[in-house]
Amino acid sequence: MASQTNRKEHIIFKKGFRIGEPEAEADGLFLRTCFVNNGIIEVATATDSRQCILLGRTGSGKSAIIQHLIENHKNVIVINPERLALSNISNSSVLNFFETAGVHMDSFYKLLWKHIFTIELIVNKYNIRNTSEIPRLSQILSGIFKPNRDKATAFDYIKQWGDSFWIDEEHRTTELTRTLEKRLEGNVGADIYKKAKLGVSGLQDLTEQQKQDIVQHGQTAIVDKKQMSSLENVTEILSKNVFNDQNSPWYLCIDSLDDDWADDKIRFKLIKALLETIKSFRCMENVKVIVTMRVDLIESLFERISSPGFQTEKFSGYLLPIKWTRAELTDLLSKRVNYLFEYKYTNQDIKLSEIIEKKMNGKQSGIDYILDRTFLRPREAISFFNTCIDIAEGHPFISAEYIKKAEYNYSNERVKAVCEEWSRQYPYLKYFLDVVRNMRDGVEVAHLMNDRFKEYCERFSDIAKKEQFPFSDEAANSYLDTNQYGLTFMQSILNVLYKVGVVGLKLSPNTQRVFSFSENMKIEKHHIEKTTKVYVHKAFWIALCIKSPDGL
Template identity: 30%
Template sequence: MSKKTTRTKLDASLTLGGEQAEADPLLQAAFLETGASSVLRSRIDERCFVVGRTGAGKSAALQHLEDTDPDHTIRISPEDLSLPYITGLDAIQFLDSLDVNLDQFWMALWKHVLLVEIIQHRYKVNSPAAKQTVLQTLRERLARDPGKQAALDYLDEFDGRFWAETDERVREITDKFATTVRGEGSAGINLAPLKLGGRTSGTKTVEHSTGYQQTERFQRIANDVQLAKLNKMMAVLDEEILDEQHFTYVVIDDLDRDWVDQRLSNDLIRCLFRVVLDLKRVTNLKVIVALRSNIFRELDFGQSGGQEEKFRSMILDVRWTSHQLEDLLDDRVKVAADTHGIQAQTLRDILPPGKNSSRGSAVDYILKRTLMRPRDAIAFLNECLAAAAGGSRITWENIIRAERGYSAKRLLALRDEWKPTYPSIGEVIEKFQGAPSRLTPEQLVKILDDIAILGTSSAFGGRSWIEDLIDPIWQEGSHDWYRQYQLLTAFCFSLGFLGVAMEGSAAPRFHSDDPLMVDSPDRLRSARYFYIHRTYHSALSVRIGGAPYDSTRLVDES
């Protein structure tokens, strides 16, 4: 057996993995077990809504669960559900334009999808014969329970479609519902003009005079779904189908994709949350839903009968400490180095040793330029490794050169993350171009005034969301800047873009440190300085110590 060659130079192909879970070759080999992954795997911990910023590791945790326990895990993708197709249907758009509440239909759709997927997974149903065998077995077992026998009739109604692909089954149900709506509206109501569209930017527009009675008529159609039978089937699922041996995880991810109608999609996601809450009664089932923080904020739980606190108690907020991120990077360095025949066991083995007199340790320098997310840290280190190719280890010169490209990409990522919720967010961030890294309240107000003026321009694409934030600024007679600018300041803080240092505090705190830090004008009164996050210094040419940003300088302002 030949001895493995040990290299002394960093190879150009050496990386610490991919930034996306689905394209990360090191995900399983270097997966860091954290409290979050333990919570998801737990069969008794009720937290099942995985909420976090993009790049926080939500998808990685779900992928790890699926990879480590595939026999007990079902993955449902929005792409398999034809959700853009559903929300874009003319009939759905028409009912929404009439203010018809579609919650009952959305919930029935989710319950149907989950029920069929679980039964197919549990009994390996992949043909008409297999379906009939399963149903016959269940009928014999439930012979003495007429109520549960009747519930099984629900499955018979789908006849030959039971084993079809998920998207086919979903389209069949939705198309049948749309046909009913069109039939009801055939008496003088034309749905065609509303196809994919009686709505613009979330503003309702009804192109036909409808009246209260017509809305009520369509509301009855929307409510006429088979929730009663579905709920009985859920009892069958709990008592007759799933047991401890067949405990099942259902994983739902990628709910942040661009859909036809963002507001309708938020309604659909909110109804999924309600269904998951209802399915808590199924003992040997855990439905896990991953959702980006910005989408979670948009969900209107007020429509869910005052259950907001119940939802929030089931949330797993994905966050990372600097120690956890370093541990994650250590594991990746070890696996990647071993693969490439390089002698390195930890991150510090490939970084500049010791501490720089002004920059501190290389690990701290890099992590301070992340939003405390794995994706940021991996992206920065990959840039550093690319710059250091051919060398024996990463140098400070490599880090400084890598920071320029990394910062520019992170600024683009910030814009892309938030623009579905906040259109034209990039124009708001650009107002900080060339600003000091440390802002006094007076300096911050000047920038916020520029943003407020931007928000009044007809050419600005984000007027719908920014109006409420800037409205207090234009109120006459107010001389309390804390109250005038609190909403806009809190918004920049919530993005992770702006940090705050209170009186008596030497270092700024960001949203990842304390999400509620600037939640009220009274708290802002204690603010001494505001800081632009270091991640974006290079991309925005932020000024440090009065001079334009120069990454070669040894000054690293807090």
């Protein structure tokens, strides 16, 4: 065992010791005490900065940042998409009927978000928590909105909603949806509306002329210029008269967009409308919308969107990528280790270097060894370190032996985690991993296209047909003629493995090895050639039985 000089002998890792939890929702105590600010907070909260979409992969700290804002800043409103009952929109037979007919719903979705933001600001500003507070709210808003005709029109927009609307988040979305359905009924007439209530099936017996009429009249109902104008007036008046203190900004935070709060069919359309609403809502200079999004979600969003006028590059200035350096993650682990022992039984400062191996195999430190097996994200560093503590139970020191033992569990968990993280986009990822399983790190693509790959192609083709995965034909063709078709299928496989971070690629002798999560370099399939070298990330070496390039 390596030298353990300067170790505090009274320190013992006991059963249940942890340096926090990988998920922010369960990490309250350590998150509050040991938060490491890597500069994101200042940018995210700056109302004069457009950057408001906290972009990162699972475990990068998005939810932790929102939690930190809630606990350390005033005027923070958290909007949970699931509590808004947005699934009611996808479940509406009437709206499905009109959208399938060809009516564009984008204007309604944007109105919905702006409506939600505005009402949330009013409710939280004046602390409306039950219906008994409604008369007080009406009196306050009356004084703000009534002095002239424009303000009176804006006040009419607010007055039209019932008392429960101000208390129940779900009711707000439902009420706005019902209002739209009534307008649609008025525009198309009773006979067509009866068919609309049947949903998509109601379109089956309609003539092309009837469908065109439905689109024309339906679109008029969707784009209600009077309603939009009134809501614009409301936000303008609130900006000038209520939310006008530069020293007291307000934040609308939206987390959990990655969850299943609505069917994918409608979810991506609502997220697209959210992004567009964020741009227009910047008219309220002292209010900032902050959204967390996973990288795979926004990539899927941009791939699916094809509507006119929506240019993905226009949103690049709103993105705030979350990146961590090794020094920042070391600081994070150090603070948590020190707090663990301070919290458990000692007031002494415990340095990270005092309780973990300084040299692994006579080379790098134990901390560097751990960080090499992460995507440089807090969740992975915390998870690996907790596993090390479990292995070191009853001992005062995390030795190289314990780190190596912990790596077995950690590596297998990382394989499960990456497959779960990308399950929506790549449900076949676990099968693609078999292509690099047991390989020697750093081999050329040509080396992978062997008899084993030919057998794999036959096996995957059968699985893809059964599970209705893509690439079934590519796999079948590769099996029949690997020389002619094998590279095409291999390019598809490695392109996916690169995107999710499992492999890094060295495209040519003159280029560096790159991993997608660290370099943010987009590599297309056609960039990958037979001479491209493939490197599996060290987080997966144990689980995938990867052989070291030097044979050790």
